[in-house]
Amino acid sequence: MSPKRSTRDWVVDSVAFVVAILLALFTYTDGRSDPVPHPLLVVDFWSGMALCLTLWFRRRWPVQLALLAAAISMYSDAASGPTLVLIMTVAVHKPWRTSIWVFAANLFATVVYVRIRHTQDWKTLLIIAVILYVALAGWGQYIRSRRQLLQTLRDRADRAETVATLQAEQAQLRAREEIAREMHDVLGHRLSLLSVHAGALAYRPDASTEEVAGAAEIIRASAHQALQDLREVIGVLRAPVGELPQPAxxxxxxxxxxxxxxxxxxxxxxxxxxxxxxxxxxxxxxxxxxxxxxxxxxxxxxxxxxxxxxxxxxxxxxxxxxxxxxxxxxxxxxxxxxxxxxxxxxxxxxxxxxxxxxxxxxxxxxxxx
Structure with a gap:
């Protein structure tokens, strides 16, 4: 299934169709001066018009249509317009090796056309055909190379953005791990000491008032220090730039x-x-x-x-x-x-x-x- 045609594609295809029609009419009118039977002129004209209609499918089957154009242009003047458009289409959408084969096929078709029509100035016609084919194929290859370069740059930018996102996520993960280690080490030690004293009070109901007061003071001091450590950590997290408080x-x-x-x-x-x-x-x-x-x-x-x-x-x-x-x-x-x-x-x-x-x-x- 071919990709959906964009507005730009519609405009380009319309221009190519109109140009091909005009070239077909021009070459057909110019070719009527040759002594060609009328039935052949009718076939020539309608073959060229039918080939112009195939230009709407040139993105889907560029090589097939270009070879069809080469076959029709062996006897048709009106096929010259769509043939030029198809040669350029192949150069834009296919590798240069394919373009060379299409170029050779159409050049061979031009030679056959000269032999069939017995054109007097056949040398001039061949030179003009070669110049047009080379110019259009070169232009098409330039457009293809430019598109590939732009796509490469876009892919590179996407990869760079992906790498930057992954690096940022890894940095956030490392920061979270560092914060988790710091909070575990700081608060875990304080709370463990607090738990020891609280447990001592629970298992010594006969402790004197002075011992209870001393243990309660240690619990209070440990809890206060734990809260202070927690405030320092939270303060650093809220600040735009800063480091966690570190011991020496x-x-x-x-x-x-x-x-x-x-x-x-x-x-x-x-x-x-x-x-x-x-x-x-x-x-x-x-x-x-x-x-x-x-x-x-x-x-x-x-x-x-x-x-x-x-x-x-x-x-x-x-x-x-x-x-x-x-x-x-x-x-x-x-x-x-x-x-x-x-x-x-x-x-x-x-x-x-x-x-x-x-x-x-x-x-x-x-x-x-």
Missing amino acids: FSDLPGLVAGSREAGIPVELTLDAAGPMPEHVGRTAYRIVQEGLTNAVKHAPGEPVTISVIGAPGNGLSVELRNPAPNRRRGDGQGLKGLSERAALVDGRLEHGRTPDGEFRLYAWLPWPA
């Missing part, structure tokens, strides 16, 4: 101290002196933070051993150990986020049970010299 490696002792205040027995070994890249120190902080959160969630009240050792040129090793729970709880999103964080800085992360019944979280991060 120097905040690591404060993180451990906060866990100790919450009643978690934490032993910290910290031996990492020297200028450390911000992204490495931040990743180490998040690993320790997530490890403490998991320890509170899965092994509440159990001791946690943290070792952070490294030096420029040797890398930074972060290890957390705590008694493993009897069964695993949670969906593992935090550990998945830590693996992604470590991979982003070209590091690696390992986690799992040890033979002595502990849960071990280990990460190695590059620390350039």
Whole structure:
């Protein structure tokens, strides 16, 4: 099924039809001076007119109609007009090899016409035919090449737009993943500490007033800090440009101290002196933070051993150990986020049970010299 004809196609086809009719009438009138029998002139005229009518289908069957025109133009003067239009149509819509074959067929038809009509100035007629055929075929090939170039540019622009859209979607996805990791790490740790103190109050109904007040104050402070962290994240999301609040490696002792205040027995070994890249120190902080959160969630009240050792040129090793729970709880999103964080800085992360019944979280991060 051929594509629907546009308004421009209708205009072009109408102009081509009118031009072909005029050329057919001109050549037919001019050819009547030759000594040709009247019946042949009638066949000549109506063959040319019928060929003009086929121009309305030239887009659907350009090669077939051009070859038909070559056959009719062997004896018909009136076929010259539509023949020229069809030669150009083939050049516009078909490859140059096809145009050459159509050109050769029509040139052969012109030679046969000269032999049949015994035209005296046959050399001039052949030269004019060759010039017209070459000019129209060349013009048609130029139009075809220009259309292909424009289509290529449009396709390239569409591909570029598609790539830009995919890149924007990927950037949004990465931003969402970063926000999810930050909110999980920040709020998860705060809420885990809050849960520990709330659980302690629930399981110690005989606690003194001072102990209850102290635990309530810690709960209030933890909840307040969690809300403050959430406000900072939301504030950055609302701002046109900005980055999420990020901790530094120097905040690591404060993180451990906060866990100790919450009643978690934490032993910290910290031996990492020297200028450390911000992204490495931040990743180490998040690993320790997530490890403490998991320890509170899965092994509440159990001791946690943290070792952070490294030096420029040797890398930074972060290890957390705590008694493993009897069964695993949670969906593992935090550990998945830590693996992604470590991979982003070209590091690696390992986690799992040890033979002595502990849960071990280990990460190695590059620390350039």
